[in-house]
Amino acid sequence: MAHDTILEEILAAKREEVARLQLFRSAIRGQADEAPPPRGFEASLRRPGEVSVVAEFKRRSPSAGDINPYAQAAGVASVYASAGAAAISVLTDERYFGGSLDDLRSAKDAVGVPVLRKDFTLDPVQLYEARAAGADAVLLIVRALGDARLRELLEIAGELGLGALVEAHDEEEVARALEAGARILGVNARDLATFEVDLERSLRLIEELPADVAAVAESGIRSAEDAAAAGSAGADAVLVGGWLMAGDPAAGVEALVGHPQRPRSGRMQPAGADAAGDSDGAP
Numbered sequence: 001m002a003h004d005t006i007l008e009e010i011l012a013a014k015r016e017e018v019a020r021l022q023l024f025r026s027a028i029r030g031q032a033d034e035a036p037p038p039r040g041f042e043a044s045l046r047r048p049g050e051v052s053v054v055a056e057f058k059r060r061s062p063s064a065g066d067i068n069p070y071a072q073a074a075g076v077a078s079v080y081a082s083a084g085a086a087a088i089s090v091l092t093d094e095r096y097f098g099g100s101l102d103d104l105r106s107a108k109d110a111v112g113v114p115v116l117r118k119d120f121t122l123d124p125v126q127l128y129e130a131r132a133a134g135a136d137a138v139l140l141i142v143r144a145l146g147d148a149r150l151r152e153l154l155e156i157a158g159e160l161g162l163g164a165l166v167e168a169h170d171e172e173e174v175a176r177a178l179e180a181g182a183r184i185l186g187v188n189a190r191d192l193a194t195f196e197v198d199l200e201r202s203l204r205l206i207e208e209l210p211a212d213v214a215a216v217a218e219s220g221i222r223s224a225e226d227a228a229a230a231g232s233a234g235a236d237a238v239l240v241g242g243w244l245m246a247g248d249p250a251a252g253v254e255a256l257v258g259h260p261q262r263p264r265s266g267r268m269q270p271a272g273a274d275a276a277g278d279s280d281g282a283p
Contacts, residue, residue: 006062007192010096011144014120021125028125031132032160039114041137041163042184044086045214051231051259052086054116054216055249056241057107059091059098063195068245069098076249077107077115083253087137089116089239101133108134116165120144124156137163137184142173143192150180165216165239174205178213185213186239189220199226203233208267215264224255234264 021028045052057073057080060066077088090107091099101117108115114136121127121138122145130138140153150166157164166182168174169191177185187209189202199220209215214237217230222243230238244252 006195007143010062010093010120011122013095014093014122018123018125021123021129025125025128028128028132032128035131035134038131038136038161038163039112041087041114041116041165042214044114045184045216045237047086047236047261049261051227051235051257051261052237053084053227053253053256054087054089054237054239055080055083055085055244055253056089056118056239057091057099057103058241058245060096061091061242062096063190064242067242071245072106073103074106074110076245078110079249080244080253081111081113083250084257085113085253086237087114087116089118089241091241092117092119101129104130104133104135108136114163116163121153122149124153127153127156127160127162131160131162135162137165139165139167139186140182141167141192142177143169147176147180150176154181167218168205169202171205174209178210183213184216185209186216186218188218190218199229203229203235206230206233206235207265209234209264210266211264221256224259227256228259231259231261234262236261 057076059069080088088107090104091097092101092104094100104117116137117130117135118139121140154164165184165186166177167186167188168177169188187202187205189199190197197220206215215235216237216239217235218239221238221240227238
């Protein structure tokens, strides 16, 4: 399967999942309303003057194949947290990443730090599902969403008390995320269409993010030196999965935490009236 069709295929499969979830929307919404209060995801990322780590549980991916297919979420999450991770990210997509909501529940029960549900969120019902399962935050991918839907999901996430990591890859997507009101902005060094990684390019984008936005460097972090570079670019946090899952998770997290964070320039501004419209990638 060509790389440029992987995201399209994943989103098509996710829309089928969403359609099935809609049958149980009322019950899921009720479960979300009864869930315990979420842990503060944004606050966990902000450690003044130093870079924090969002450590990810991921068994496999379309780009890397099997990484650690028999890993158990509770054990890995516990190791991450003990090593100093500020939050845990859990892949919950089953078909392409080998994850599940049970992984998220297990991780949440095993640690005291916030847990991010990392999936392809296209509809409010998935936010209710995440909250019902115990998620403290969710991922919103700009490329997968139109502007109106992105704003809607951000608003509902806020109402539920969920943190929202809004993921962008290029300058246009960053501007759209800011225009929608993103407070936590992840810049992904991996292009989801081609799966190519360009860490230097993503860090240049992070340098220009407004100071009042929590900036997260995603993908391409494979060493203490990479984490230090992210801190020099002004990243509040790094999100790392594959490198940690393929090696020693405790030593890996310990190598990534605590690097100095430089203040950002804040030159990037929200998109103007002529920014990409709702038709771009709308689910």
